[in-house]
Amino acid sequence: MLKIENIVYSIGDFNLGPVSFTMEKGDYLAVFGPSGAGKSLLLELIAGLRFPASGSVCIDSKEYVNIGAQNRPVGMLFQDYALFPHLSVFDNIAYSLRLKKTNRDTIEKRVKELSDYFSIGNLLKRDIEGLSGGEKQRVALARAIAYDPLILLLDEPLSALDDDLRAEAVDTLASLKRAGQTIIHVTHNRNEVGTLASKNLYMSGGKIK
Amino acid sequence: MRVRNNLNYTHTLFILLGGVILLFLIAPLAGMFLSVKAPELFATLGDREVSESIFRTLAISALATGIAAIFALPLSYILARKKFPLKGLLEAIIDLPVMIPHSAAGIALLGFISRDSTLGSLASSFGLNLVGSNVAIAMAMAFVSLPFLINSAKDGFAAVPVRLEQAAETLGASKFRVFTQISLPLAKRSVVSGLLLMFARGMSEFGAVVIVAYHPMTTPVLIFDRFNSFGLSYARPVAVIFVAVTLILFILLRIYQKRKC
Numbered sequence: 001m002l003k004i005e006n007i008v009y010s011i012g013d014f015n016l017g018p019v020s021f022t023m024e025k026g027d028y029l030a031v032f033g034p035s036g037a038g039k040s041l042l043l044e045l046i047a048g049l050r051f052p053a054s055g056s057v058c059i060d061s062k063e064y065v066n067i068g069a070q071n072r073p074v075g076m077l078f079q080d081y082a083l084f085p086h087l088s089v090f091d092n093i094a095y096s097l098r099l100k101k102t103n104r105d106t107i108e109k110r111v112k113e114l115s116d117y118f119s120i121g122n123l124l125k126r127d128i129e130g131l132s133g134g135e136k137q138r139v140a141l142a143r144a145i146a147y148d149p150l151i152l153l154l155d156e157p158l159s160a161l162d163d164d165l166r167a168e169a170v171d172t173l174a175s176l177k178r179a180g181q182t183i184i185h186v187t188h189n190r191n192e193v194g195t196l197a198s199k200n201l202y203m204s205g206g207k208i209k
Numbered sequence: 210m211r212v213r214n215n216l217n218y219t220h221t222l223f224i225l226l227g228g229v230i231l232l233f234l235i236a237p238l239a240g241m242f243l244s245v246k247a248p249e250l251f252a253t254l255g256d257r258e259v260s261e262s263i264f265r266t267l268a269i270s271a272l273a274t275g276i277a278a279i280f281a282l283p284l285s286y287i288l289a290r291k292k293f294p295l296k297g298l299l300e301a302i303i304d305l306p307v308m309i310p311h312s313a314a315g316i317a318l319l320g321f322i323s324r325d326s327t328l329g330s331l332a333s334s335f336g337l338n339l340v341g342s343n344v345a346i347a348m349a350m351a352f353v354s355l356p357f358l359i360n361s362a363k364d365g366f367a368a369v370p371v372r373l374e375q376a377a378e379t380l381g382a383s384k385f386r387v388f389t390q391i392s393l394p395l396a397k398r399s400v401v402s403g404l405l406l407m408f409a410r411g412m413s414e415f416g417a418v419v420i421v422a423y424h425p426m427t428t429p430v431l432i433f434d435r436f437n438s439f440g441l442s443y444a445r446p447v448a449v450i451f452v453a454v455t456l457i458l459f460i461l462l463r464i465y466q467k468r469k470c
Contacts, residue, residue: 047379069379075380078376100381144379
């Protein structure tokens with residue numbers, strides 16, 4: 001499914017790698033470690049937002065190491081959710097589908113399906129401003145999986161949530177896992193992925209330990 | 210209580226000092242408006258040479274702004290997003306037209322578009338004489354006013370979180386779509402402010418325009434021409450009408466910026 005082989009990346013004085021690991025379809029991989037370990041950098045390399053100096057990023061037996069984020073079958077949930085503030089909730093979720101020139105009926109059907117799944121049907125016409133942290137997280141998740149990416153990358157998905165919302169958000173992630181979504185979840189807090197992860201990796205100083 | 214009194218004295222002093230500046234800005238304009246009599250004003254409004262010059266000035270400035278924006282906005286985006294060698298020097302060059310005398314800018318442009326120059330001789334081969342044309346006016350207007358657009362748009366693009374652009378990329382957007390669908394709409398207010406500032410600055414340009422094209426006359430050149438040929442009372446009504454047009458544009462800009470906050 002996903003095969004990372006010896007990827008190496010340097011930025012300033014920080015060196016990441018060589019990093020290697022594999023994942024099977026439906027795996028929930030937790031990557032944890034202290035701040036500054038290179039976890040988010042690793043996600044950006046897998047997403048295609050950065051390109052490694054060497055190594056291989058293979059998804060479903062296809063090499064993606066030199067292919068940009070635009071053309072990788074990878075969805076990403078950012079730490080701050082990175083929702084588009086000038087678009088409504090509906091337009092945020094439909095964004096990737098419109099880029100792929102999906103017809104209007106299919107877009108409406110898919111957005112409804114996702115909004116029902118994440119219980120955000122009542123928010124579709126709302127602006128992003130004014131949504132709670134939990135609502136933003138669910139909208140961002142719906143947006144990230146709208147076009148059925150093979151792998152979903154989660155960058156500290158629970159860190160912006162208070163304790164009450166965190167349990168609810170963990171349930172949402174658990175339901176995605178049950179649905180068979182392949183997930184890489186990056187966190188500095190090992191406890192938050194205790195019940196979710198089927199595999200764990202510990203990162204420190206840019207290396208997997 | 211003592212601190213409060215000190216604060217009040219300070220603020221009173223500041224208001225008085227600021228009032229002098231406001232008076233300095235308002236008095237000449239108010240004096241000009243008040244010294245023009247209604248019959249003169251209406252006669253000038255009906256003067257075809259004046260109305261044509263105002264239309265020409267507004268149209269050329271708008272066109273120059275629109276065309277320059279096609280080139281300036283990508284440059285603003287690159288300046289906001291990329292680090293590269295000599296970037297500081299490039300930014301200083303962009304600010305140069307604001308600092309140099311505009312007559313000097315006109316002289317520089319004249320050398321650039323005269324028949325002896327590469328561009329001028331190329332235009333001549335197509336039967337175009339750039340000097341003294343609407344094209345020369347547009348170039349002079351753009352030359353002196355571009356920094357306003359580039360800097361305003363650059364600040365707007367820099368304020369758009371990179372994360373939003375990255376999120377769009379992971380959703381399948383090309384770099385161009387990221388620019389048009391995410392960066393540009395989110396920087397819209399700064400970009401529009403920059404466009405309005407460039408337009409307003411371009412239309413009021415005299416120094417550079419008068420050197421590259423005395424004719425056809427833009428309104429600032431017409432005001433100078435009438436003052437030079439017939440005196441103050443003949444130039445003043447034209448100036449009043451043109452300043453009124455400029456004021457309306459700036460008031461609209463202020464309203465737009467206030468809505469932003």
